[in-house]
Amino acid sequence: MTRAVSRVSDGAAERGADRVPERRLSASARPSGGALALLLAQVRAEFVSSLRAPDFVIGVVAIPVLLFLMFGPPNARWTLPEGTRISTMMMPGFGAFGILSLVLFAFGVEIAQERGKGWLRLMRATPVPAWVYLGGKLAMSVLFAIVTLLALFAAGAAFAQVRLEALQWLQVFGVLLAGGVALAPMGFALGFLARPRAASTIGNLVFLPLSFASGFFFPLSQLPAFLRDLAPFLPTYHYGRLIWSSFAPAADITAYTGIEPTGTLVSVGWLVGTFVGFSLLAGWAYRRDRRRDEG
Amino acid sequence: MIVEMRGVEKRYGDVQALAGVDLAVAPGEVVGFLGPNGAGKTTSIRVMLGLTAPTRGEARLFGGAPDRREARGRVGVMLQESGVPTSLRVREVVALFAHYYPYALPVAEVLARAGLEDKAEALVSALSGGQRQRLYFALAIVGDPDLLFLDEPTVALDVEGRRAFWRQVVGFVELGKTVLFTTHHLAEADAVAQRLVVIDKGRIIAEGTPSEVKRRVAARTVRFRAPLDVAALAARPQVQRVDAEPGGLTAVYTSEPEGLLRELFAEGAELRDLTVTDADLEAAFVALTGERGVAA
Numbered sequence: 001m002t003r004a005v006s007r008v009s010d011g012a013a014e015r016g017a018d019r020v021p022e023r024r025l026s027a028s029a030r031p032s033g034g035a036l037a038l039l040l041a042q043v044r045a046e047f048v049s050s051l052r053a054p055d056f057v058i059g060v061v062a063i064p065v066l067l068f069l070m071f072g073p074p075n076a077r078w079t080l081p082e083g084t085r086i087s088t089m090m091m092p093g094f095g096a097f098g099i100l101s102l103v104l105f106a107f108g109v110e111i112a113q114e115r116g117k118g119w120l121r122l123m124r125a126t127p128v129p130a131w132v133y134l135g136g137k138l139a140m141s142v143l144f145a146i147v148t149l150l151a152l153f154a155a156g157a158a159f160a161q162v163r164l165e166a167l168q169w170l171q172v173f174g175v176l177l178a179g180g181v182a183l184a185p186m187g188f189a190l191g192f193l194a195r196p197r198a199a200s201t202i203g204n205l206v207f208l209p210l211s212f213a214s215g216f217f218f219p220l221s222q223l224p225a226f227l228r229d230l231a232p233f234l235p236t237y238h239y240g241r242l243i244w245s246s247f248a249p250a251a252d253i254t255a256y257t258g259i260e261p262t263g264t265l266v267s268v269g270w271l272v273g274t275f276v277g278f279s280l281l282a283g284w285a286y287r288r289d290r291r292r293d294e295g
Numbered sequence: 296m297i298v299e300m301r302g303v304e305k306r307y308g309d310v311q312a313l314a315g316v317d318l319a320v321a322p323g324e325v326v327g328f329l330g331p332n333g334a335g336k337t338t339s340i341r342v343m344l345g346l347t348a349p350t351r352g353e354a355r356l357f358g359g360a361p362d363r364r365e366a367r368g369r370v371g372v373m374l375q376e377s378g379v380p381t382s383l384r385v386r387e388v389v390a391l392f393a394h395y396y397p398y399a400l401p402v403a404e405v406l407a408r409a410g411l412e413d414k415a416e417a418l419v420s421a422l423s424g425g426q427r428q429r430l431y432f433a434l435a436i437v438g439d440p441d442l443l444f445l446d447e448p449t450v451a452l453d454v455e456g457r458r459a460f461w462r463q464v465v466g467f468v469e470l471g472k473t474v475l476f477t478t479h480h481l482a483e484a485d486a487v488a489q490r491l492v493v494i495d496k497g498r499i500i501a502e503g504t505p506s507e508v509k510r511r512v513a514a515r516t517v518r519f520r521a522p523l524d525v526a527a528l529a530a531r532p533q534v535q536r537v538d539a540e541p542g543g544l545t546a547v548y549t550s551e552p553e554g555l556l557r558e559l560f561a562e563g564a565e566l567r568d569l570t571v572t573d574a575d576l577e578a579a580f581v582a583l584t585g586e587r588g589v590a591a
Binding site: 021023024030031032033038041042048049053117118121122124125126127128129 | 346365376388397472
């Protein structure tokens with residue numbers, strides 16, 4: 001935080017201290033109750049306000065499930081060399097697609113638009129630290145991600161013959177969520193970098209090609225060769241690789257993607273690097289936005 | 296002192312927004328910041344709030360740095376160009392904002408003070424401009440602040456809305472609170488403020504009670520029709536300013552109408568439709584800043 005006071009001499013501080021006016025609380029004022037209550041209120045407000053935007057719910061929850069229902073069941077009869085069904089590989093692919101859309105739209109575009117509307121400006125004049133705002137967005141997105149994944153898993157089991165062990169279900173669920181949190185700073189960076197009106201366009205420009213080139217829609221092995229050369233340089237491809245590794249044999253992943261494995265550690269490294277790199281970028285963009293707002 | 300500014304300068308690139316502002320606001324005061332657009336009113340508020348750091352000088356809020364959380368917790372603000380999530384209900388936004396402050400007033404009381412009881416369940420997106428302004432007022436007072444900053448709070452309101460708004464502010468002042476507001480509606484500054492601070496080009500050019508400010512400058516407006524040379528009139532020592540008004544009237548802003556008229560009559564001037572009126576703040580303001588067309 002920038003200090004607005006350029007320099008306070010000790011004398012001035014003492015003079016100021018004995019003249020500090022007392023708090024004048026109204027009779028009806030009450031303590032508002034702690035950081036946890038604040039965070040809960042923030043998350044609830046985010047959740048409620050997102051639920052009321054039908055385009056948001058449809059875009060984030062319904063579209064991945066619907067797309068999977070279109071492409072998953074017809075591919076359930078094909079299996080990879082070690083026996084994994086194509087539909088089983090596609091299901092978490094569409095999950096990753098949905099979570100990427102949460103990252104870019106629920107964070108990125110929403111933040112950019114709320115910046116444009118001046119809500120952040122008003123919040124900055126209150127005692128609330130910025131992390132409450134970002135934490136509220138993150139928690140809300142995790143909630144929506146859980147809903148999306150549960151719907152997708154149910155659709156997979158019911159209509160696309162997805163059969164996994166209990167532990168595998170849990171693992172794929174956990175990797176999808178954890179990887180989503182690792183990608184979240186991409187959204188924060190977009191939210192604070194993009195001009196409010198441009199954010200949605202930029203979000204779409206990043207989102208669709210990235211999902212496609214990471215093999216979230218169709219197996220990379222079926223796509224043009226240059227995409228297979230490009231994919232290992234995309235953090236989202238490594239996200240997908242980790243997701244598939246949580247339940248499928250390595251040979252099946254190689255067959256499905258058409259890309260030789262680079263190792264779990266490399267993929268984890270890519271996600272950690274993305275998290276750190278975009279966090280730094282988002283922090284810089286946040287400070288730049290605040291400075292601009294300060295003039 | 297609740298607010299103190301000492302020698303505050305603020306420079307944006309080549310623009311000197313504040314050029315040395317000194318100000319102290321004591322508990323319980325209602326202070327109006329008055330000036331044309333671009334005079335430095337909003338910048339002053341932002342410096343006092345710690346939203347902007349001064350280029351030089353010092354601002355203190357409750358005896359310390361303005362941006363510390365303890366100070367922020369005692370301040371309520373209505374900013375220009377602020378927004379709230381439009382898919383929340385009025386009650387939800389106020390209840391959420393209550394959590395932002397260490398102490399809060401009951402939501403029902405806040406809605407009543409802001410005149411929003413019957414809009415409690417309305418979505419923010421369904422509010423009119425005036426209702427939205429009342430919501431911002433509700434958000435400004437929900438933390439039971441000791442100090443309210445209102446930056447051009449009535450800019451979107453009609454006359455009736457303004458009157459109702461200031462009644463709500465006065466209701467809050469009666470709780471022993473301090474209010475600092477900016478406006479370029481001179482009449483409402485005159486009616487509401489105990490003290491006026493007139494700012495122009497980043498400097499405070501007059502300060503005092505509304506009547507003091509009026510007395511210090513052109514206290515009277517003399518209007519008449521006469522074939523007199525405007526430039527020659529303006530050159531007289533008692534005259535602050537002369538305007539040729541529509542309809543052939545000449546308006547002379549002066550602090551000594553009697554002396555001026557005595558001279559004019561002695562010179563044999565024929566003044567028709569002569570009136571002498573108390574200068575309203577607007578006239579006082581025109582004489583002070585030497586600018587026209589300040590009021591909306």
